[in-house]
Amino acid sequence: MKITMIILSLFSLVSLSACAFKENKASELETLASNYGGIYIFDKKIREEILENERKRRELEDTDKFRTKAGQLKSGELIYTIDSEAIDKLLPQVLSNGCKYYRNDYNYDVDDPDYDFNFDDKPEFAYYEDQFKAYMGEENYKKLRPYLGMTTYYVCEGKKYPIVFATMIDYKVKSYGLFGDEGRGFSFSSISRKSAGGGSFHYFTNGKFIKSDEKYTGQSY
Structure with a gap:
C-alpha cells in the first residue's frame, strides 16, 4: 500500500510538471499568434477598391431587379435566386487598372487550392514569403508555421498578385504524465492539437508590414 502511494505521488508530480510545461509552451505560441x-x-x-465594389454588388443583389423569388421556408423567410450574370455585366469584379480580382468570400475551404497556402509549392511567391519571415522573424515563423489562406488576389497578363492573406495557426503540444486506463492501456505522454490565432490587421507599408490597431471582428476583409 505504501509503495502504491509513493508511485501515485510520483505520477502526480510528473503530471503537474507536465501541465506547467504544456501551459508555458501554449502560452508562448498564443502570445506569438496574438502578435502575428x-x-x-x-x-x-x-x-479598399475591392471592398467598395463588393459593397455595390451586394446592394444590387438586394434589389428586385436582380433577384427572383424561388420559394419560402417554413419559418416564413423567402428564398431568392440572384441573377449573378446580370450583376457581373453591370459591375464586374474588375479593378480600375483593368485586372480581374478574385476572392473566396472569406471562408477557409479545404477544397480551395489556395487554402493552406504552401509557398514551397509556389516558388513564384517567394517574395511574399520573404516579407512574412522578415516581419515575424524566421525563428518565430518556423515556430508558428502559420497556415496562410490567400483570400483575395488579382490577375494581370496571366500573373497572380496576392492582396490579402488570412492566417490560422495550428500546433501540437506534448504533455507528460499518466494517461489512459486499464481498458486501453496507460501511457506516459499525450499529444493534443491546439489552434490559435490573432485578430489584427497587418498592412504592407513602405516595404514592410505594420500592425494596425484595427481588429478583425468577422466583417469582410
Whole structure:
C-alpha cells in the first residue's frame, strides 16, 4: 500500500510538471499568434477598391431587379435566386487598372487550392514569403508555421498578385504524465492539437508590414 502511494505521488508530480510545461509552451505560441496572427494586406488601396465594389454588388443583389423569388421556408423567410450574370455585366469584379480580382468570400475551404497556402509549392511567391519571415522573424515563423489562406488576389497578363492573406495557426503540444486506463492501456505522454490565432490587421507599408490597431471582428476583409 505504501509503495502504491509513493508511485501515485510520483505520477502526480510528473503530471503537474507536465501541465506547467504544456501551459508555458501554449502560452508562448498564443502570445506569438496574438502578435502575428490575423489578416495580412499587401495593397491597402486595391483592397479598399475591392471592398467598395463588393459593397455595390451586394446592394444590387438586394434589389428586385436582380433577384427572383424561388420559394419560402417554413419559418416564413423567402428564398431568392440572384441573377449573378446580370450583376457581373453591370459591375464586374474588375479593378480600375483593368485586372480581374478574385476572392473566396472569406471562408477557409479545404477544397480551395489556395487554402493552406504552401509557398514551397509556389516558388513564384517567394517574395511574399520573404516579407512574412522578415516581419515575424524566421525563428518565430518556423515556430508558428502559420497556415496562410490567400483570400483575395488579382490577375494581370496571366500573373497572380496576392492582396490579402488570412492566417490560422495550428500546433501540437506534448504533455507528460499518466494517461489512459486499464481498458486501453496507460501511457506516459499525450499529444493534443491546439489552434490559435490573432485578430489584427497587418498592412504592407513602405516595404514592410505594420500592425494596425484595427481588429478583425468577422466583417469582410
